[in-house]
Amino acid sequence: MAAEFLNEQLALYLGKPIMVATSTTVVDGVLQRIRTDAVEIAQDASAYESISQVSIIPIDSINYVRVTTLTP
Numbered sequence: 001m002a003a004e005f006l007n008e009q010l011a012l013y014l015g016k017p018i019m020v021a022t023s024t025t026v027v028d029g030v031l032q033r034i035r036t037d038a039v040e041i042a043q044d045a046s047a048y049e050s051i052s053q054v055s056i057i058p059i060d061s062i063n064y065v066r067v068t069t070l071t072p
Contacts (some may be wrong), residue, residue: 003036003059010034013067020057021064027055 005054007012009017011034020041029043029052042052 006059006062007034007036009041017068020062020067022057022061023063027057029055
């Protein structure tokens with residue numbers, strides 16, 4: 001039930017900056033895709049890399065979500 005609600009809310013922010021925290025890591029980037037069991041976030045390339053890194057985070061491991069604006 002909570003996962004479905006989180007998916008619905010995150011769908012409003014596809015293509016926008018987002019920060020997701022789990023118990024072991026924090027991922028900051030652009031929300032690329034929402035699946036039923038995970039989200040994909042594209043992180044900006046650092047000065048040493050030329051391509052973005054995509055992080056796949058399971059929905060059930062998300063502890064905190066921060067968006068840059070409340071209006072999608």
